[in-house]
Amino acid sequence: MTVLRDLRAGARAALPIALAYLPVAFALGAASSRLGFSAAESALWSFTMFSGANQALMLSSLSSGVPLLVIAALCIAASLRHLLYGLALAPRISASPIQRSVFGYGLTDEVFATALTAGEGQGGPLRGPWLIALGLTVLLVWVAGTGMGNAAGDALQAVSPHLASTLDFALPALFLSLVLAMARRSLHLPMLLAAAIAALLLGLGRPELAVPLAALAALLPRRGTA
Structure with missing residues (x-):
């Protein structure tokens, strides 16, 4: 029962993050549609690279013809801060190595802030099931949002190629929203x-x-x- 309670609590804690991520993921999926990605490819890409900033960077770089090695170096540099997130949370986590690894896969800026605030508020350890539900709920919404955005972009191109050209603004708008947020x-x-x-x-x-x-x-x- 404790495990189920922790899972439900983690999923509830993830809802505000997931709702905020959904429009960004949708815009990212729409932008990837313009570059020829299918909905399944966009969803798989979001699952394997759970980082809106890095995904937007990759889309922009690919469309500009930046070499793949340079793109990889930029993404690695942009992700180094997550090592600090892990070090900050590690002493507060009460979980198995597998649970820590699963949570680490879903550790974004907002997930880190939520876990850190929860740890300070409850004064006790952060349990594995709660952390897993927090990270995976956000991840699944992100993947679904990207896939839906791509599917919407594909449908718009099929109905009206002229109107679909407006999707060219999706990637710059996504970048602008990320920049303004930070x-x-x-x-x-x-x-x-x-x-x-x-x-x-x-x-x-x-x-x-x-x-x-x-x-x-x-x-x-x-x-x-x-």
Whole structure:
């Protein structure tokens, strides 16, 4: 009974995250449809790479002709923060190695924040079933949302190819929503510099260099965190 209670509690805790993820996943699926991915391929891709930022980065990079090795390096660099998330939560987790591994697969920024807040609030250990339900509920909604977005994009292209061209805005809109969600004053200069670098390279006819070189702006030192 304790296990079932923990599973239900973890799924309930995941609902606000899942609802927030759904429109982003839908937009990502619609954007992947424009690049020729099927609904099944988009869903499988979301399952194997559970990271909206990395998936959006990959879509943009692929459409720009960025080499796969460069894309992989950028995705790895963007994901290093998850090591810190794991280290921060590890002392508070009471779970088997398998349960820890399953939860780690679904550890996103929002899942980390929810688990951290729950651990501080209840004062006790975070149990494996609760963590698994939290991470997997969010993952399944993300996968389903991506698949549905792709299917909607395919259907729109079949009904009206002209109207489907509006899906070209899905990926830029997705990027903009992700950027605005994390924007802080300390990020304004790197963001402006990255935009300037990308615009310059696009103007020079080198779109394959726009993403990796613009990403170097993230290495700039930042003043303050407000």
